[in-house]
Amino acid sequence: MAKLRVYMAFVTNLDAFIDLASYEILFAVCTECGRAKQIDRYGLAKKYGVYSPINVIRPKLFCKACDRRTVSVVGRANGPRD
Numbered sequence: 001m002a003k004l005r006v007y008m009a010f011v012t013n014l015d016a017f018i019d020l021a022s023y024e025i026l027f028a029v030c031t032e033c034g035r036a037k038q039i040d041r042y043g044l045a046k047k048y049g050v051y052s053p054i055n056v057i058r059p060k061l062f063c064k065a066c067d068r069r070t071v072s073v074v075g076r077a078n079g080p081r082d
């Protein structure tokens with residue numbers, strides 16, 4: 001059993017939704033204001049397909065703080081485990 005550790009990393013162009021572990025979460029970072037927000041990986045995987053690269057969603061993300069499409073970085077991190 002691996003030791004629990006907190007990590008976060010940026011999604012690469014090779015990462016698809018299916019590559020995410022069950023405990024991982026996805027978040028988007030706005031490059032304008034620095035706002036980070038968790039995004040719905042399951043909803044997105046359903047919409048775009050589990051084999052789609054995660055980065056396909058990058059141009060579609062919208063920052064509510066800036067009120068425009070400035071979000072361009074997507075990362076993965078480990079979420080809370082049961």
Ligand SMILES: [Zn+2]
Pocket residue numbers: 030031032033034035063064065066067070
């Ligand atoms: Zn913003």
